[in-house]
Amino acid sequence: MNRKKRALVLTGMLAAAAMTLVGCTGGGSSSSDVSYWGAFYAPTTEDAFQEIFIDGFNGEGDAKVDMQVKELTTIGQLTDTAVAAGQAPDVIYSNGPSAASDLARADRTLSLDDYSKKYDWEAKLLPWAYELSKVNDSLMSVPTGYGSMVLYYNKAVFDENGWTPPTTLAEFETIAADAKAKGIVPLGGGNSGYQGMSEWLVTAVLNAAVGPDKLYDALTGKASFTDPEFVEAIDLIKGWIDDGWLAGGAESYFTTDDTANITGLANGSTAMYISGTWAFNSLSQEFEDPDGWDWAPLPSLNDSVAPGVFPLAIGTALSVNAKTEHADDSAAFIDYLIGDVDRSLKYTARTGENPPPLAFTADQFPADIDSRTARLYSDIPATTNVGYATWSFFPPKTDAYLISEFDKVVTGDVSSAQYLEGLQKSFDEEFAAGTTLTPFAPTK
Amino acid sequence: MTSTTLPARRDAPASRPRRRRPRTKQHLIAWAFVAPLLVVNVLVITGPGLASVYYSFTDWNGIGQPNFIGLANYAEMLSSGAVLNAFVHNIVWTIFFLVVPMAMGLVGAFLLSRIRRGQVLFRVLFFIPYVLATVVSAAIWRQILDPRGGIGATLADLGLPFLTDVNFLGNPSLALGSVAFINNWQWWGFLLVIFLAAMQSVDPALYEAARLDGAGPVREFWNITLPSIRPTFVFLSLMTVIWSFLVFDYIYVLTKGGPAGSTDVLSTLLYREAFENQRQGYASAVAMLLSVISAATVIGYFALRRRLKWDV
The missing domain is CATH 3.40.190.10 (Periplasmic binding protein-like II)
Known part of the structure; x- marks a missing residue:
């Protein structure tokens, strides 16, 4: 075999090997970061989320979150496909507890009971939202936005x-x-x-x-x-x-x-x-x-x-991927999203996005919050006429x-x-x- | 003699490896070239295809563990009104695309082949829709057909209100035809260019002879052009049937199979079952049906070709 032919054969084999390897690897961020897929109604909302939650979290401790932004109307399907392929991010976005329960029943997400105790989520979240996020009596997702x-x-x-x-x-x-x-x-x-x-x-x-x-x-x-x-x-x-x-x-x-x-x-x-x-x-x-x-x-x-x-509606629920290597950091990030009323309401005031189902009072609303938002989240806790x-x-x-x-x-x-x-x-x-x-x- | 035969015997086995080694090496080289394609094929076609066959016998929801349920998916599929509805729409779609764009492409190509000036310009003009992304052309047509600000409203402003209340994509009776019309707008120019290329390879002497015999354009088309481009015509017909059963993009972008299933075809039904209703197992069974239809089309084509002794 002459030199040219040998080179060609070698190239062909290398190409085959490379293609095989490419198929076996997944893209993504640095493996040391917590990965998260977010979806937003508007670029301004995304900017606010990045600044308040992602940059805020990354600036506080050793754990870092890397957010990839997806299309809002298809993130549910994208997530399901990624979960099936074992390529889902560490923190998994669902369109509410109903969708999150599917992932939980398939053993694709972790029980959050221990983290709930650690971060006192049961006391922080409104009881109906906490109960709704359970599957077989175990907390499997955390609601991050509620509305009506x-x-x-x-x-x-x-x-x-x-x-x-x-x-x-x-x-x-x-x-x-x-x-x-x-x-x-x-x-x-x-x-x-x-x-x-x-x-x-x-x-x-x-x-x-x-x-x-x-x-x-x-x-x-x-x-x-x-x-x-x-x-x-x-x-x-x-x-x-x-x-x-x-x-x-x-x-x-x-x-x-x-x-x-x-x-x-x-x-x-x-x-x-x-x-x-x-x-x-x-x-x-x-x-x-x-x-x-x-x-x-x-x-x-x-x-x-x-x-x-x-x-009452929960539009976003977050879970922790069962395959994650960063379960503690993922839970810490979820707690950063919902654990502080002032931070959550600051985001709501800036974007108009629904806040997490937390117990808060009217005097906690930031001064710059839209009066219509403040009225909504004052009226809902004050009424018993709530539905499903x-x-x-x-x-x-x-x-x-x-x-x-x-x-x-x-x-x-x-x-x-x-x-x-x-x-x-x-x-x-x-x-x-x-x-x-x-x-x-x-x-x- | 002995001395001459013995060396010859020794030479014979000795010469075999010399002939085999190049052949083996050639095989190796050939396999090395084919290997990347085989790997790709196994990874993205054969593997997933076999997986689909397996999943079609399960209740897999796409994220959990699949459970074997035998032929339940197939039994449900064959008794499903939604599948029948989608299948009928595929048939209607196939007939439409076997007739309308093929006829437009053939006639357009024949007329274009008879002009010398401006042929390239027309070819480009007719071909442009084909190079537009589906989503782009679908978005353009959605605007055009929008009853609030599209062609109907514009004509009404000009004093021609006959399209004012026509909702092309919202009316279940019009939606399938409207989507097919839009898809055809993009498709027929491609067929025209292919047919034109085929027509340009027809021997001009045949036309000259026909004209000497007094044949007009219609006779030339039927008796010379069509038989001469039959391989192209038959191949495009075959592909049209297959593509018509795999159609997805325009329907999904424009109507998602609605209103109320009036534009549903097997592929949109499959997509909905797989990704919206979380029924990957059932969707795999529908995918098997699609594969069987495509395979039957190809087998039918080859059988016909053998029987009629076609040269394509």
């Missing part, structure tokens, strides 16, 4: 039309009919771009029309989602769609995304929008006058439910069904009763398998 569903409105549009935020179904319907007659979309909605938007609406309507008591019964197996109260609630949404009140009708529902809804609210083409409290920052950015919007608690959509229910967000309290498969099949209710391909039969079937399977979460009992 509220009704947003454009203050100028309401003033011009002489409307006040509705507190009952009758008031809501009066405004909706008036808005429709004036060429304004009464209620923003839609699921273009993110199908999960459907459950925001379903959460709001189930809590405001069925009520927390009945929802609790259904979530604990004492009632069925096929009961008439639930059917009437879904029928109510269907009626709004058929009347063109919600998103302007069924067809628009599928081509309207969250941004379009917020834009519509800002430019006055939409009268009201039911969404989560995570939207505070987006609304302030979209409105020409950042004070031009406001929120109101959900109206009662049934005489049996008191007005102003707050469905589907993405936080429904088990994973039931929640996935709730989202994916709701399209057929919108188009009229299935009736409300048929939709709820499927929901109950899915819930029954998860309830029997013991994979449902523990909801807090309604407070009287």
Whole structure:
């Protein structure tokens, strides 16, 4: 074999070996750092998180955190894939305790009971949030942000039309009919771009029309989602769609995304929008006058439910990767995120992001916090009328069904009763398998 | 004689290694060149493919331990209305792409082949959509078809309100056709360029002879062009069938299979089951169905080719 051929053969073999090795290695940061994937609504939010939490933590001790930023709408899927491949970061992000419970049941995350004792998380976190984060009586994730569903409105549009935020179904319907007659979309909605938007609406309507008591019964197996109260609630949404009140009708529902809804609210083409409290920052950015919007608690959509229910929701839950070599440092970082009320509220004040479910009082709010945020987090602890967000309290498969099949209710391909039969079937399977979460009992 | 034969006998075995060694070395060299591709193939095609076969018999959720459940996934798949719905959409998609872009590409290429001036310009113009990223062209078309500010609203502003209430991507009756139209916008220019290249290799003498015999453009197309480019035509038809069953990108970006499954195809269904409903095992069974369809298409093609004695 001449020299050229030998060189070629050697090159070919080296290339094969290199490719094999590349396939076996994972990218990432220095192995001595705690790795974390974050996702944010806006670059300004990311900057604040980096400065307050990442730089703050890294500046305090020997442990360091390296954050990689991912797309908010896909971080859940990215994380699942990375977990399956054994390449997940040390601190694992989930879209709430329901998603985190999936990872826990697959033994992909560590029990945090010891760290809970070390950092006194049980005393720091609100009891309902702490209990919700348990799987088989063991703390498996830590909630880092909690909020609710509220009704947003454009203050100028309401003033011009002489409307006040509705507190009952009758008031809501009066405004909706008036808005429709004036060429304004009464209620923003839609699921273009993110199908999960459907459950925001379903959460709001189930809590405001069925009520927390009945929802609790259904979530604990004492009632069925096929009961008439639930059917009437879904029928109510269907009626709004058929009347063109919600998103302007069924067809628009599928081509309207969250941004379009917020834009519509800002430019006055939409009268009201039911969404989560995570939207505070987006609304302030979209409105020409950042004070031009406001929120109101959900109206009662049934005489049996008191007005102003707050469905409680945890949008982010953090766990520690079972394969991590930095379990202690990962837990220390999680504690840095939630362990200090002042630090958490400083981040909330700067970004409008939901704070962790910690016990805090109004006098702890920073002076520069938005008054609407301060009001929200003063009102929620003060009321007993709190309910359940589907993405936080429904088990994973039931929640996935709730989202994916709701399209057929919108188009009229299935009736409300048929939709709820499927929901109950899915819930029954998860309830029997013991994979449902523990909801807090309604407070009287 | 003895003295001449003995050395010859000794030479014979001695000469074998001399002939074998180069062959062995050549084999080694060949394997060394093939090795990287084999490694890649095993890592990203064969390995995951075999893993999918295994997972299709399990209840794997993507993160936990898979449990063997026999043919349950296949039984569910074959009785699923959602799978049937997606399969029918794949069939509709296949028929659309076998007819519309193929016809547009063929006719466009034939017309372009008959002009001399500006041919390159038209080729470039028609080909440009193909080089655009799917997400970019999908975003452009979403804006165009947006009932609030797209073509319907613009025409209404110009006094032509006939598209005002048409929601191309939100209406379940229109959504699949709209997405196919958008995909075709990108695709047909590619077919045109391929067909044009094939047509340019046809012997011009055939056309001259046909013209002397009084053939017009239509006859030239049917009797000369089409038979001459049959290998290209058949190959692109075959690939169109396969690609139509693997279609994903435009549908996912524009509608994600909605509204209410009206644009769902097997690949979007598979994706949703795998990554949103956490049913990797079931999704693997759907992937097996897709693989079987593609394999059957290729086998059918080769069988047809052998039977009809095609030269492709």
